[in-house]
Amino acid sequence: MKIIIDQDKCVASGQCVTAAVDVFDQRDEDGIVVLLNDNPPDDLAADVHQAAAVCPALAIVVED
Amino acid sequence: MTQSDGDLIDYPIPVVGAIEAPPEWEQLRQQCPVAHVRLPSGDQAELLTRYDDVKQVLADPRFTRSAADAARISENGGVFNSEMGNALPQYGDAHQRWRRMITKWFTAKRMNALRPDIEAMAERLVDEMVKQGKPADLKASLGFPLPVWVICDLLGVPESDRDRFAYWSDTLLNLTRYQQAEIDEAQAAFVAYMAGHIAAKRDEPGEDLLSELITATDSAGERLTDRMLVATGMGLLVAGHETTANMIGKMMAMLLSDRSRWEQLLADPSLVRTAVEEALRYDATAGFGMIRYLTEDVEVSSGVLPAGTTAVCSMASANRDENVFDAAAEMDLTRSPNLHLSFGAGPHSCIGQPLARAELQVVLEVLLRRLPTLELAVPAAELRPVEGLAVGGLREVPVKW
Numbered sequence: 348m349k350i351i352i353d354q355d356k357c358v359a360s361g362q363c364v365t366a367a368v369d370v371f372d373q374r375d376e377d378g379i380v381v382l383l384n385d386n387p388p389d390d391l392a393a394d395v396h397q398a399a400a401v402c403p404a405l406a407i408v409v410e411d
Numbered sequence: 412m413t414q415s416d417g418d419l420i421d422y423p424i425p426v427v428g429a430i431e432a433p434p435e436w437e438q439l440r441q442q443c444p445v446a447h448v449r450l451p452s453g454d455q456a457e458l459l460t461r462y463d464d465v466k467q468v469l470a471d472p473r474f475t476r477s478a479a480d481a482a483r484i485s486e487n488g489g490v491f492n493s494e495m496g497n498a499l500p501q502y503g504d505a506h507q508r509w510r511r512m513i514t515k516w517f518t519a520k521r522m523n524a525l526r527p528d529i530e531a532m533a534e535r536l537v538d539e540m541v542k543q544g545k546p547a548d549l550k551a552s553l554g555f556p557l558p559v560w561v562i563c564d565l566l567g568v569p570e571s572d573r574d575r576f577a578y579w580s581d582t583l584l585n586l587t588r589y590q591q592a593e594i595d596e597a598q599a600a601f602v603a604y605m606a607g608h609i610a611a612k613r614d615e616p617g618e619d620l621l622s623e624l625i626t627a628t629d630s631a632g633e634r635l636t637d638r639m640l641v642a643t644g645m646g647l648l649v650a651g652h653e654t655t656a657n658m659i660g661k662m663m664a665m666l667l668s669d670r671s672r673w674e675q676l677l678a679d680p681s682l683v684r685t686a687v688e689e690a691l692r693y694d695a696t697a698g699f700g701m702i703r704y705l706t707e708d709v710e711v712s713s714g715v716l717p718a719g720t721t722a723v724c725s726m727a728s729a730n731r732d733e734n735v736f737d738a739a740a741e742m743d744l745t746r747s748p749n750l751h752l753s754f755g756a757g758p759h760s761c762i763g764q765p766l767a768r769a770e771l772q773v774v775l776e777v778l779l780r781r782l783p784t785l786e787l788a789v790p791a792a793e794l795r796p797v798e799g800l801a802v803g804g805l806r807e808v809p810v811k812w
Contacts, residue, residue: 358758359514361522361765368519377630378514400748403760405470 348392349410350385350399356406363407366398367391371407380406422448422458422723423699429794429805430665432695432740436460436728444713448723454482456702456721462732462752464711465724470757474703474722475502481704482721498642506758508629513643513762516565516620522769525561529770532560533777541781545811546788554659554808558652558770566644567612567619575604580652583645584802601648605641620647651763657797657804658767659774662690664808665742666775668791675744677783680776686744687771692751693742696796697727698803701755726752782812 350370359378363371370391372381387395392411399407424435439446439460446458459465468474500506515521533553540552559577563569568576582589582597589597609621616622621644628634635643666672666686676682705720716722730751731739754761761767778785787794788809797804 356758358760358762359511359517360754360760361517361519364519373518373520374515375518376515377511378516378518379511397748400750403754403756403764404758405756 348386348389348395350382350387350395351408351410352380352382353404353406353408354379354381356404358404358406360403362401362403363398366401367394370395371398419447419449419455420458422450422456426696426796426803428695428792429661429796430668430695430791432727432731436725436731440728440732445711445716450482450723451485452483454721456482456723457716458700458723458725459711460725460728461712462729462735464713465726465729465752466756467711468703468705468709468716468722469701469724469726469752469755469759471703471709472502472758473707474705475759476702476704477501480719481702484699484702498636498638499646502758508631508633509635509639509643510758510762512624512627512629512635513620513647517763517765519765522765525766526769526773528564529557529561529773530777532557533774534781537777537781541812546809547811549663549808549810550656550660550805551807553774554663555656557659557774558655559648561766561770562648562651565620566608566647567617567621568608572604575600576648577652579604580648584649584653601645602641605644606637608644609637609640647763650761651766653802653804655767655770657696657802658691658694658771660805660808661694661696661803662687662771662775663778663785663810664787664791664794664805665690665693667785667787667810668794669742670786672742672744673785676775676779680779682744683772683775683779685747685749687768687775688749688751689742689744689746690771691753692730692736692746692749694727694730694753694803696803696805697730697753699723700725700727726755784812785810786812 357380359373361373363380364373370384370387372383373379374381395409399409424433427433444461444464448456448458450456459468500509536553536556540547559580560573563573563576579597579601582594612622613625624635624640676686701724703722703724705716705718705722707718709716730753733739754764788811795806797806
């Protein structure tokens with residue numbers, strides 16, 4: 348699994364952090380997404396896909 | 412529903428009941444996904460009702476609400492044609508720089524830190540409602556005050572001024588209930604208050620958003636002007652108050668109108684998160700929708716929208732699109748993922764959505780814990796929608812327990 352984030356598109360909804368807190372975080376200065384782990388273990392796959400699905404900015408792409 | 416040339420649908424489409432979706436939505440999605448409509452101002456626009464079209468147009472960074480040639484919602488345009496709309500950058504890099512000065516206040520971490528405060532406010536309001544006795548209007552007792560209290564805290568406004576903020580917000584956003592003179596007066600009073608408030612915060616900064624914004628710089632090193640600070644405060648108030656207040660009332664009406672929903676949550680309170688998302692999706696009285704003025708041709712699923720079109724995006728109809736949501740007409744409190752468009756999509760999606768979610772979740776948790784016997788005090792069919800234009804809701808949500 349490979350995760351690609353687009354910080355320029357990100358609107359800081361925080362939905363990805365809620366879905367997968369071990370994989371996504373938000374910058375303190377503006378809430379923009381940061382990736383904690385771009386190749387997380389398989390047991391987090393469902394959460395990561397959920398995070399990508401609920402992102403209102405379509406800023407997360409997951410390649411399996 | 413088909414449409415011949417010159418045949419105009421009056422928009423907004425009247426709601427049939429407080430909770431049911433108007434049947435026109437499904438007909439339009441199926442047969443007329445781009446419909447010519449006439450707005451209350453008399454101006455004409457194109458109504459989009461399919462999920463894919465609504466999402467695509469809303470998320471397109473080229474388009475915004477404001478343009479000199481765009482169709483107007485109502486004759487005066489209310490708050491959307493006001494100082495607030497002119498003082499803040501509406502699109503592009505400048506909009507993003509402004510937005511990113513605000514979004515730091517709405518991160519998931521901040522929301523988690525804020526939850527105990529929101530919970531304490533909700534508890535206090537429920538205490539007062541219980542003390543006053545049943546039946547009570549859940550909207551007036553809890554839904555209306557809670558979000559304005561939260562926003563006042565965020566802006567560093569003292570508790571003694573909360574009622575004034577509630578009045579201003581109600582007046583600024585309601586495009587039909589108040590006369591233009593009242594709206595102008597409320598706006599002038601709000602701007603004057605905020606100017607004084609900002610001056611006071613400049614002398615004596617607090618821990619609030621405005622105090623920090625006064626000295627903060629954006630990613631280009633620029634500070635916000637006083638005019639932009641006032642507009643930011645006004646924007647947060649009008650965007651965050653009445654929308655959330657109404658949603659609290661509607662969510663509770665939806666959950667209580669079918670007792671099995673409330674019982675499902677009592678049996679499993681871990682469903683609060685998905686239940687809130689489903690209430691947001693299922694909301695049939697969501698209000699006007701979002702306007703986009705198209706400065707270039709756009710190809711949507713059902714054809715080309717030419718440059719110069721004013722598009723009205725119905726998120727509420729999109730949220731009932733069977734092509735996207737299984738059993739879209741059913742309220743399913745376990746639905747996940749729930750990709751509703753109630754907060755919009757793309758660069759202009761609701762900046763306060765994490766706060767709205769936190770408030771709705773906390774309200775639901777507190778009511779489940781404090782008043783498990785809660786029920787509607789009138790038949791659901793007697794719930795009446797509000798008459799305001801911009802934000803949809805219920806006039807009252809009478810409850811007993």
